[in-house]
Amino acid sequence: MNAMSSLVVARSVGIEYGRSVILHDVDLTVDAGAHIALTGRSGSGKTTLLLVLAGLLSPSRGTVTWPGLSDSPSTRRGEIGMVFQAPSLMPELTAIENVTLPLRLRGADVATARDEAAKALARVAAEDLVDALPAQLSGGQQQRVAIARALAGGHRLVLADEPTGALDRDHAYEVALALRDGVAAAGGALLLATHDPDLADMFDHQLAVRDGGVCPAVRSR
Ligand SMILES: Nc1ncnc2c1ncn2[C@@H]1O[C@H](COP(=O)(O)OP(=O)(O)OP(=O)(O)O)[C@@H](O)[C@H]1O
């Protein structure tokens, strides 16, 4: 792989909140088309790391670069899809409007955007939720809509933070599979943070955040 096919490269990254060292000396590369599970105990720093890789949080030390993505931070933001751990839908927009929004912002016409959004919602079994407002949806349903939003965007890189944490086990696997395969079909890369070792086993490539660093995960099977 040449350097340009790496979408994000973290080198010797450290993160401190006040005096607390959360991450130190993290080296991590996500190549184009890679699908990686990121495990680690609660509080280990998974969310923090995803925010750094998205460019939403500046590291206290070290560097993050995006060799295969746009040099312009605002364009790059559109190339990276995020599924946040906390609910993140726009409250005044319906499910399908939420999914359509990033497509419209990137210049898709209304009909194309709605078509892509409807397909993405169907992939996560949320086709019946299109006209609901977030407040009318359960936590798990909101998560599925947020995943559909990341799927519809055709992003080069998707960073998904516990995207199935509010779903029951069967739904969690189905939806994680839809996310993995949907991103793969669009030729994108996926980094998915999860507590669930069985869910992580859906990924050939597994990393763990431990003691402030990132290391290869010990597979549970
Ligand atoms: N804005 C913040 N200010 C201060 N400390 C923070 C902040 N955000 C996170 N932390 C601390 O950083 C550590 C790592 O948090 P983070 O949310 O990255 O963990 P996590 O691995 O995502 O956990 P979980 O699995 O529970 O989601 C925790 O100890 C947390 O308390």
Ligand SMILES: [Mg+2]
């Ligand atoms: Mg987290």
